[in-house]
Amino acid sequence: MRMYDLIYTKKLGGALSPEQIAFWVKGAADGSIPDEQSASLLMAICWRGMSTEETLALTLAMRDSGKRLDLSSVPGLKVDKHSTGGVGDKTTLILGPIVAACGVPCPMFSGRGLGHTGGTVDKFAAIPGLKVELSEAEFVRSLAETRFANSAQTADIAPADKKLYALRDVTATVESIPLITASIMSKKLAGGADALVLDVKCGPTAFMKTLEDARALAQSMVDVGTAHGMQIRALITRMDAPLGWAIGNALEVMESVEILRGEHGDSELAQMSFRLAAEMLIMGGAAKTLTEAQAKVQACIQDGSALETLRRFVTLNGGDARALDDFTRLPQAGQVVEIRAEQAGTLAAIDGRALGILAMDLGAGRRDRNDILDLGVGIRVHATVGSKIEKNDLLFTVYAKRETLVASSPYLKTIEVINVPAPEVPWLLDAIGC
Numbered sequence: 001m002r003m004y005d006l007i008y009t010k011k012l013g014g015a016l017s018p019e020q021i022a023f024w025v026k027g028a029a030d031g032s033i034p035d036e037q038s039a040s041l042l043m044a045i046c047w048r049g050m051s052t053e054e055t056l057a058l059t060l061a062m063r064d065s066g067k068r069l070d071l072s073s074v075p076g077l078k079v080d081k082h083s084t085g086g087v088g089d090k091t092t093l094i095l096g097p098i099v100a101a102c103g104v105p106c107p108m109f110s111g112r113g114l115g116h117t118g119g120t121v122d123k124f125a126a127i128p129g130l131k132v133e134l135s136e137a138e139f140v141r142s143l144a145e146t147r148f149a150n151s152a153q154t155a156d157i158a159p160a161d162k163k164l165y166a167l168r169d170v171t172a173t174v175e176s177i178p179l180i181t182a183s184i185m186s187k188k189l190a191g192g193a194d195a196l197v198l199d200v201k202c203g204p205t206a207f208m209k210t211l212e213d214a215r216a217l218a219q220s221m222v223d224v225g226t227a228h229g230m231q232i233r234a235l236i237t238r239m240d241a242p243l244g245w246a247i248g249n250a251l252e253v254m255e256s257v258e259i260l261r262g263e264h265g266d267s268e269l270a271q272m273s274f275r276l277a278a279e280m281l282i283m284g285g286a287a288k289t290l291t292e293a294q295a296k297v298q299a300c301i302q303d304g305s306a307l308e309t310l311r312r313f314v315t316l317n318g319g320d321a322r323a324l325d326d327f328t329r330l331p332q333a334g335q336v337v338e339i340r341a342e343q344a345g346t347l348a349a350i351d352g353r354a355l356g357i358l359a360m361d362l363g364a365g366r367r368d369r370n371d372i373l374d375l376g377v378g379i380r381v382h383a384t385v386g387s388k389i390e391k392n393d394l395l396f397t398v399y400a401k402r403e404t405l406v407a408s409s410p411y412l413k414t415i416e417v418i419n420v421p422a423p424e425v426p427w428l429l430d431a432i433g434c
């Protein structure tokens with residue numbers, strides 16, 4: 001088999017066979033196929049797409065490039081969640097402990113942040129001492145003892161994805177529905193969960209900018225999961241303004257804990273986290289209807305068992321659970337800078353991407369894979385879209401290492417009050433699957 005022929009076939013819009021796809025994935029992972037040939041094929045896939053059969057074959061080949069986790073020693077249906085990523089998205093920190101507290105085991109592998117969106121692993125890393133790279137044995141122990149496990153992806157889960165994702169990252173080939181599907185679903189299928197709830201983000205700050213594309217990605221992932229016997233359901237949610245008041249790792253831990261304490265219950269972040277958790281409870285067999293599931297979610301917030309589950313997870317994995325009750329134990333930033341409204345009006349939009357880039361520049365996220373993070377820096381968003389603003393009202397508090405970083409940021413210019421009220425769009429745009 002020649003890699004040249006695969007590239008040529010896809011360049012002309014033809015279909016690749018499962019054998020050809022397996023040949024490519026194996027060669028990309030073991031280095032026998034040079035990066036320039038993989039990059040060419042990736043670009044051809046971006047332009048020409050892949051059929052459902054090809055996407056399935058790509059997912060399987062990537063899944064089988066590494067190990068599959070065996071979680072069968074932990075009783076019950078294991079339910080995972082995946083979000084395609086957004087600024088301020090800390091739903092895993094909230095819903096993981098909720099789902100576990102309601103009796104459903106919740107195994108989750110998460111990513112580190114790259115670019116303007118943060119990564120769940122970095123948020124957990126802000127809890128002092130917490131081990132965020134668990135061995136397989138530690139992961140299973142955490143799941144068995146607390147019903148919640150979260151770890152950075154281990155190197156032996158879908159290693160072909162790691163290799164291909166790094167290539168996609170530098171060749172502008174990330175935004176492709178079959179490539180995103182295979183990348184996410186190969187890791188999810190290898191991760192050992194029985195069921196999966198997807199949060200597919202849609203909007204200017206997300207991979208999928210239009211509802212049509214978000215639906216196509218959701219359907220593609222649902223098709224692949226279903227074909228492999230996984231229970232799978234996708235919610236499509238709006239992503240434009242940052243999710244919640246916190247952007248930045250320690251700040252996002254604080255906001256998550258506040259929600260688990262029962263605060264900000266009406267916020268979009270809380271509503272979205274509760275709904276995703278309720279979907280997971282239904283899949284895990286802990287509730288029959290959405291109403292029953294939502295009541296269980298509320299009960300474990302009210303009785304404190306969700307927060308207690310997070311404390312147990314943190315303690316078991318070496319973290320200082322006192323930081324969840326005393327936020328001064330979390331990493332702190334040196335400088336606090338307030339950004340106030342320069343004019344009165346209605347806040348029509350908050351540019352999540354601009355704030356995400358500012359947070360990255362402050363050190364909360366990585367521009368480059370090897371960047372070292374500053375876990376205490378970030379942004380507190382005080383205003384919500386649609387609210388009335390008076391001149392000098394506090395819009396954002398920026399927590400930085402050095403004040404000059406904030407003053408010199410070109411992105412602050414984009415986060416002024418705009419006087420034209422935007423139409424209200426609900427956060428839940430659609431649901432697909434199950």
Ligand code: URA
Binds near residue numbers: 174180
């Ligand atoms: N997240 C992934 O893991 N893979 C993609 O391709 C996109 C987002």
